[in-house]
Structure formats: C-alpha cells, structure tokens
Amino acid sequence: MSLSLFLSKMGTNFNYVVAITLFTIGLYAVVAKNNLIKKFIGLNIMETSCFLLYISMGAVKGGRAPIWTEGMKKTTLFVNPIPQALILTGIVVAVSTTSLALSLMIKIYEHCGTLDAEKLKRMETE
Amino acid sequence: MKRALVFFSLLLCFGIMLIAVVNMPPMGDPKSMMMTGPPGRAPIPRYLSEGRQEAGAENIITDIILNYRGYDTNGEVTVIFTALMAVLAVLNRERKNVSYCDIETSPVKRSVVVYTIVRIMLPFILLFSLYVILFGEVGPGGGFQGGTIIAAAAIIFILIFGYSQGMERFPTTWRMNFEGIAPLTFIAMGIIGLFLGRNYLTFMFPGFSHASNLLLARSMLMIIEIGIGAGGAFIFTSIFFAMQREDKS
Amino acid sequence: MIWRLDTILLLFLVATSLIVVRSKDLLAASLIFGAYSLIMCIVWQQLSAPDIALTEAAVGAGVTTVLFIVTISKTTRKEEE
Numbered sequence: 001m002s003l004s005l006f007l008s009k010m011g012t013n014f015n016y017v018v019a020i021t022l023f024t025i026g027l028y029a030v031v032a033k034n035n036l037i038k039k040f041i042g043l044n045i046m047e048t049s050c051f052l053l054y055i056s057m058g059a060v061k062g063g064r065a066p067i068w069t070e071g072m073k074k075t076t077l078f079v080n081p082i083p084q085a086l087i088l089t090g091i092v093v094a095v096s097t098t099s100l101a102l103s104l105m106i107k108i109y110e111h112c113g114t115l116d117a118e119k120l121k122r123m124e125t126e
Numbered sequence: 127m128k129r130a131l132v133f134f135s136l137l138l139c140f141g142i143m144l145i146a147v148v149n150m151p152p153m154g155d156p157k158s159m160m161m162t163g164p165p166g167r168a169p170i171p172r173y174l175s176e177g178r179q180e181a182g183a184e185n186i187i188t189d190i191i192l193n194y195r196g197y198d199t200n201g202e203v204t205v206i207f208t209a210l211m212a213v214l215a216v217l218n219r220e221r222k223n224v225s226y227c228d229i230e231t232s233p234v235k236r237s238v239v240v241y242t243i244v245r246i247m248l249p250f251i252l253l254f255s256l257y258v259i260l261f262g263e264v265g266p267g268g269g270f271q272g273g274t275i276i277a278a279a280a281i282i283f284i285l286i287f288g289y290s291q292g293m294e295r296f297p298t299t300w301r302m303n304f305e306g307i308a309p310l311t312f313i314a315m316g317i318i319g320l321f322l323g324r325n326y327l328t329f330m331f332p333g334f335s336h337a338s339n340l341l342l343a344r345s346m347l348m349i350i351e352i353g354i355g356a357g358g359a360f361i362f363t364s365i366f367f368a369m370q371r372e373d374k375s
Numbered sequence: 376m377i378w379r380l381d382t383i384l385l386l387f388l389v390a391t392s393l394i395v396v397r398s399k400d401l402l403a404a405s406l407i408f409g410a411y412s413l414i415m416c417i418v419w420q421q422l423s424a425p426d427i428a429l430t431e432a433a434v435g436a437g438v439t440t441v442l443f444i445v446t447i448s449k450t451t452r453k454e455e456e
Contacts, residue, residue, distance in 0.1 A: 021140070081170070
C-alpha cells in the first residue's frame with residue numbers, strides 16, 4: 001500500500017503503535033541489560049504495554065464509562081466493558097509476580113553477593 | 127557484534143508487529159461492540175442492558191468480574207494468595223525482639239514536614255479506601271482497589287513512624303489469621319449456590335421474588351468485595367513486612 | 376481538542392520508558408517507573424476506564440514502587456557495568 005495510506009492508518013491506530021513501541025523497549029531491557037532489577041523493570045513495561053493494547057481495542061469514540069447513573073437511557077453509547085474486566089485480573093497477576101521476583105532477588109544477593117547476570121552465570125559453572 | 131544482532135532482531139520484531147497493527151480495524155469504531163450471536167444473547171449488548179437486573183450492580187464491570195465471569199476472579203484471588211505463600215517460603219517471617227529495621231538506626235533525621243503531613247492525612251486515606259470498597263457496586267472502584275489503598279496507607283505508617291510502632295499496631299499473630307480471607311469468602315459465597323441446589327456461584331434463586339432476589343445478590347456481592355479488600359490489604363502488608371525485616375545475628 | 380492531550384501523554388510514556396531503561400542509577404529508575412505508572416493511569420482515564428485507572432494508581436505508585444525501593448535498599452544501588 002502507498003506510504004500516505006500507511007501513515008494515515010498509523011495515525012488512526014496511534015495507541016496500538018505506541019503499545020508495540022513500549023513492548024519493544026521493554027524487550028530490549030530484558031534482553032540486553034545485565035542487572036536483574038533492570039531486566040525486571042523491562043518485564044513490567046512489557047506487561048503494561050499489553051494492557052494498553054488491549055484496552056485501546058475496546059475504546060469507542062464518544063463512549064462513556066460502563067456505569068449506570070441517572071439520566072442514561074438504553075441508547076447511550078458505552079465503552080466495551082469486557083477488556084476492562086479481564087485487565088483487572090491481569091494487573092493483579094502482574095503485581096503478584098513482581099513481589100515474588102523481588103523477594104527472590106533479595107535472597108540471591110544474600111547468597112551470591114551480586115545481581116549481575118554475567119557474573120552469576122560464571123559462578124554457576126565454576 | 128552482539129549489540130548489532132540485538133538491535134537488528136528488535137527492529138525486525140517491531141516491523142512485523144507494525145504491519146500487523148496497521149492492518150487492524152480502526153480504533154474507536156462503534157461497530158466493534160456488535161459481536162455476532164443469537165439475537166438477545168450477543169454478550170456485550172446483553173451485559174450492558176440486562177446487567178443491572180440480572181446481577182444487581184450498577185457498575186457493569188463489577189457485574190462482569192463477580193457474576194458473569196466469576197471463575198476468573200476466583201482464580202485471581204488464589205493467585206495473590208499463592209504469591210504471599212511463595213514470598214513467605216523464600217523469606218522467613220519476622221520474629222519479635224529479633225527483627226529490626228534500618229530506619230531506626232539511620233543517621234538521617236526524620237523530617238518534621240513529612241511526619242506532620244502523614245499524621246494528618248492517614249485517617250482520610252483510610253476513610254477513602256473504605257469508600258472505594260463499599261461503593262464498588264455503584265461507582266468506579268471495587269474490592270481490590272480499596273484493599274491496595276489500605277495497604278499503601280499501612281506501608282506509609284510503617285515507613286514514617288518506625289518499625290517497632292509498626293510491629294505494635296500490626297502484630298504478626300493477628301495478621302496471620304486474616305491473610306486467607308479473600309479466597310475463603312469467595313469460595314464460601316460460591317458454595318452457597320451448591321447447597322441450595324443450583325450451580326457454583328449463583329446469586330439469584332428461584333424461590334424468591336425479584337426484588338428480594340436483587341437484594342440478596344447485592345448483599346452477597348458486597349460481602350465478597352469486603353472479603354477481597356480486606357484480604358488484599360493484609361496480604362500486601364505481610365509481603366512488605368517480610369521483605370523489610372532484618373534479623374539481629 | 377482533547378485528542379492532542381492523548382497524543383502528548385502517549386509520547387510522554389515512550390520518553391519515560393526510554394529514560395527508565397537507559398539510566399544507570401537504579402533508585403532513579405524505580406522512581407521514574409512510578410511516574411510512568413501515573414501517566415499510564417491518566418491514559419486509562421482518557422480511554423474511559425475508571426476502574427483500571429484506580430487500580431493502576433494504587434498498585435503502580437503504592438505497591439510496586441515501594442517494593443522496588445525496598446529491594447534496592449537491600450541490594451546494590453548502581454548498575455555495575
């Protein structure tokens with residue numbers, strides 16, 4: 001397709017493009033950084049970028065939040081409620097894995113004295 | 127060499143995802159809500175219009191996570207409880223008179239401004255968290271959000287007032303008994319449906335009139351929300367205590 | 376023109392995440408990560424998702440940032456190269 005069509009589609013789906021950019025930045029942090037805590041921050045960025053992609057798929061132009069208050073009729077336009085319900089569970093799972101991983105890092109530092117992935121790999125093979 | 131390889135593969139990944147994302151349907155299209163299905167049973171319009179009468183809450187999202195997709199929330203409270211168990215298996219619990227914390231032995235003086243502001247703001251933060259839990263059915267909020275705000279208030283209290291004050295106000299024995307509230311309340315409310323002859327997690331029963339059915343469904347939802355809120359608060363406070371402690375050797 | 380606010384917030388997100396990944400001081404990285412969480416919370420509000428905004432604010436700024444700082448206080452503060 002032509003370049004102008006491509007750019008205009010990128011403009012309409014701007015949220016999606018930002019979500020995959022954040023995913024790539026988080027993936028870079030996981031793959032290329034040596035410190036374990038920095039790797040873990042990258043994993044968290046990847047998780048929040050997935051949430052952004054998913055909830056942007058459920059957004060509707062001119063839609064309201066899905067809560068019935070006074071003065072709303074059956075013809076009011078609402079935002080899609082199902083992605084929000086699923087992402088709520090996702091955020092809880094993300095914070096659970098965060099707490100477990102950070103406590104494991106505290107233990108690793110107590111035992112090995114370093115949090116550097118290269119040094120830990122060398123210690124393991126000695 | 128390694129850096130060039132990493133850079134090139136990340137660029138490839140980004141390019142593939144970009145092509146996929148550009149070809150998705152445009153964002154914000156109202157047609158995305160009309161999923162196909164038998165008329166009257168297509169999920170999204172049905173949840174939005176019948177949710178109030180079938181599940182009893184005005185916040186459609188609370189409706190969905192506690193009634194229509196209740197199994198997923200059951201799994202979620204189990205996951206957060208399992209995370210606490212795993213953290214306590216890795217780091218032992220703190221023991222009285224042996225554990226201390228760096229804050230009391232720190233040479234940095236405690237700031238008067240922070241101390242005063244925390245003293246003034248803490249009751250209001252706790253009141254706000256109670257509001258968020260109890261009004262989860264009528265406005266935005268819900269059980270888990272309120273529980274996390276209570277845990278954040280408890281963490282601020284421990285950080286500013288010191289570890290010994292924290293151990294006095296939140297003693298381990300008292301916390302230990304309440305950590306399992308969240309899965310227990312959920313399963314208890316779910317089993318009520320089994321005992322009365324219907325499925326697991328039923329909130330409306332055929333023997334009652336519609337108005338009393340709605341009242342029953344709302345009270346059961348409220349009990350589950352309070353359970354999830356209190357459970358979440360205790361779990362996060364215990365995780366913080368377990369990570370923060372140091373033992374005198 | 377409310378869509379301009381959306382665009383600026385999303386560009387801020389990308390900028391803060393780049394700073395988080397590139398900084399060598401871990402304490403600064405975790406604090407900027409807290410700011411990233413808060414900007415994400417406002418993006419959720421712009422997409423009409425108030426429940427998610429409350430959850431992200433409470434969890435991101437209240438629990439995750441504090442746990443990161445507790446871990447850094449018990450381990451190294453500088454990323455070794």
